[in-house]
Amino acid sequence: MTTPHLPVLSPLMVEEQVRAALAEDLGRAGDITSQATVAPGMTARAELNVREEGVLAGLDLARAAFRLMDPAIRFEAFFADGDRLASGTAIAHIAGPARAVLSAERVALNFLMHLSGVATHTARFAAEIGHTQARVCCTRKTIPGLRALEKYAVRMGGGSSHRYGLDDAILIKDNHIAVSGGVAGAIRAARAFAGHLVKVEVEVTTLAELEEALEAGPDVVLLDNMGPELLRRAVEINRDSAGLNDRTYAGDPRRAKLEASGNVNLTTVRAIAETGVDYISTSKITMAAPTLDIGLDVVLD
Template identity: 75%
Template sequence: MTVALLPELPALMVEEQVRSALLEDLGRAGDITTLATIGPDMSATAEMRVREAGVIAGLELARSAFRLIDPSIRFDALVEDGDRVAPGTPIARISGRARGLLSAERVALNFLMHLSGIATYTAKFADEIAHTAAKVCCTRKTIPGLRALEKYAVRLGGGSNHRYGLDDAVLIKDNHIAVSGGVAGAIRAARAYCGHLVKVEIEVDGLAQMREALGAAPDVILLDNMSPELLSEAVAVNAAHWRLGADDYVGDPRRTRLEASGNVTIETIRAIAETGVDYISTSKITMAAPTLDIGLDISI
């Protein structure tokens, strides 16, 4: 199954990431093993296969790895990013000069295995809550330098992206509130500083803080480490504040959106989503995702 409205990575971003990875791997003298054992005119064909079920992410990075090493190498993708595949599925066929194929292999597989692992793990979380209106979101807890790629993989797995960095949205956390002196004041200060195009979210740890926040009308309230029972109460408080009945609540454009965070696991996310919150953010889908097992086998 292919994800609707597939995200895309800009070609320049892909090339920059892959070039950096190749330079790291080639070091000061290049692939000395391949240079010593493989002649310059030898050719080979290889096939990439998944060894377990998963969601594919990172094909363009793999393609770029082979192209940057040797532009004459042919890379034929047999699936698309976002596809769900069964164990044993061939996902790409590569052919050309063997030296380039072997030298690019590890970098290509590293990107594919890491990003496909994130997409696959995200899909497990998204599937758990597919019967609700909630969306599972990633956080800023990503490997430095790979944030855009990891957030791309999250979307391929059916998740949503939270803010990309400190500069594209306001998230007022407990330490900001403690230093600035209060919930409502912090929201108003953020509005005055950033202007109408920047979303403002604030983290609260209880219903009292939530009610204070609602009075200042943030775009999103983050409900931190609350039980499903308390989250359900928060949804009711939000509906009452905006004078909305159950039939109108989900689609009403005026109301403040609610995000749950903290202690989110594959075992807990269903109960959290069923409380009626809009978003569930977790670092698990990027920081705890296992890699997807993908192999490359050569046939001369």
């Protein structure tokens, strides 16, 4: 199997996010604590140290925080995003004007701790299902303004992304079905509306809805809040329905990809994956990920 290339963050996005965060933190008067206690012209050396095992993500944002505060700051990284880190590891060395180093510290750490936390939590889920074909996916349940960054961190942890927003894929959920009048009708309407590059996914909650959906030929069926037994039966129904129309995936005997969602956590994800579904989507890897403990420590001569 071909190993996918890791994603990269756009430098424009990084700069925009970091500038906004620095402006929020500096306010109208700047870092008055550093101005009051650190003399102009003083320099400082520091290390970014990780204090627990985890997966690194957000290094470019941390680097940008120091660079935007003062271009004279030197930032030397020893690892890259996606690397697994042991507790006590030095991630980077920083040196330059002391006021600027201290002023950029919190913004750099906020990005680095949050995104590394997302990557680390995702890696825990991915490790639980590594023996199966299933992939763990994040959803649109992200912190407003940070979606692209959090989805990037999920990829660093070995996960996959669901749709980025309302505009890049059609996901027909229960409320759409209720308003439109039925599963099959909603799928057909979506097919008539969508361009040939737009995927159509539909959410179902029962096996009867699954069978109705498969007749209409979606690309993906989201199996919402089904336990392992129902999920296994859904996989069988999907496999048995192959060949009923021309939407069969090449080389795959099933008509549609199946995605499980609901009640997904580190305790349940293995059993869900072992049912044979293709994807498992969960908000836990973005909305419930604890931060990774990373600190900036000044190095005294």
